[in-house]
Amino acid sequence: MLEVNGLQAGYGQARVVHEVSLTVKPGEVLSLVGRNGVGKTTSLKALMGLVDVFAGRVSVGGQATGAMTPARACRLGIGYVSQQREVCPDLSVEQNLMLPLVANRLPTAALESVYTRFGRLAERRRQIAGSLSGGERKLLAFARIMLLQPSIYLIDEPTEGLMPKAVEEVGSLITNLAAGGACVVLVEQNLPLVRAISTRVGLMNNGRLEATVQTLGAREAEQYLGV
Incomplete structure (x- = not known):
């Protein structure tokens, strides 16, 4: 299980993530949605030790991870599929x-x-x-x-620029990873895919995870994505 409490992160003096707390259990897909620049990618990078972390506590399997580096994240069973291929x-x-x-x-x-x-x-x-x-x-x-x-997958915009057939294939792969017992945190803008494969959806705005819902409704999509 992945637990994050009070995460604050950014780049040097620029604080991008102000308050993110979440829990993901084995078999779950938690999708983070929001407009560009609200801190979704930075949150994933913070969990991998790829950006500056100013505050917060991260636990894997009930054990606090301490200061994170990519090598330590790998040893703890965290896998990162970045937005870039x-x-x-x-x-x-x-x-x-x-x-x-x-x-x-x-x-x-x-x-x-x-x-x-x-x-x-x-x-x-x-x-x-x-x-x-x-x-x-x-x-x-x-x-x-x-x-x-890995037991935890952090996946950033996996379908960006892909043809519909490839989007379907990636969606099935993520679903199978969760079905196999992995914890999945997904950042994705493809709303039909988010609705199809997510266990829960986290709504991000201005560097904060403001709410978590079971399904992404039209009201939430308009408020947090402008669509």
């Missing part, structure tokens, strides 16, 4: 997948489980990652994180 474009698909295994001294036999789950990546294992479609690069980014078997 963070793959190494000049390396092959298989070389990309090997990176987290080699860096963490894990057996490379785990690649076969990825190829079984993602048939397209198996077909393209020798292909340069930069030549993949947007949807395929996103699947590769997910697969790299999944090799580390």
Whole structure:
């Protein structure tokens, strides 16, 4: 379980997140929605130790994490799929997948489980990652994180720029991760997807998580997203 209390974070003197508290249990998908610039991405980055954290307490499985760094987050079972499709474009698909295994001294036999789950990546294992479609690069980014078997996934704008078929595929993948017992915190602007796969929806405004609702209704969408 992921618990966050009173998170405040930003960049140097610029405080972007003023007050975020949330709890995500295994099997849940908590989606954070709000206009651009309200602190959704910064909140995820704060949980990974990628920005300055000024205050707050984060617990994983009931244990306080203390000061966070990306390496510590990884050891605690937190996986981060960033908004940018963070793959190494000049390396092959298989070389990309090997990176987290080699860096963490894990057996490379785990690649076969990825190829079984993602048939397209198996077909393209020798292909340069930069030549993949947007949807395929996103699947590769997910697969790299999944090799580390995190219990918590922080996922930022996974469907941005993707074709409808790829959006559906990413949505099914996130649903399956939660069904397998993972805690998922999702930042997403695709409202039909948010409504389809979220257990709860957090409404963010001006660096604060102002409310959490079971479903994103028309009133909340208009108030917090202007749509």
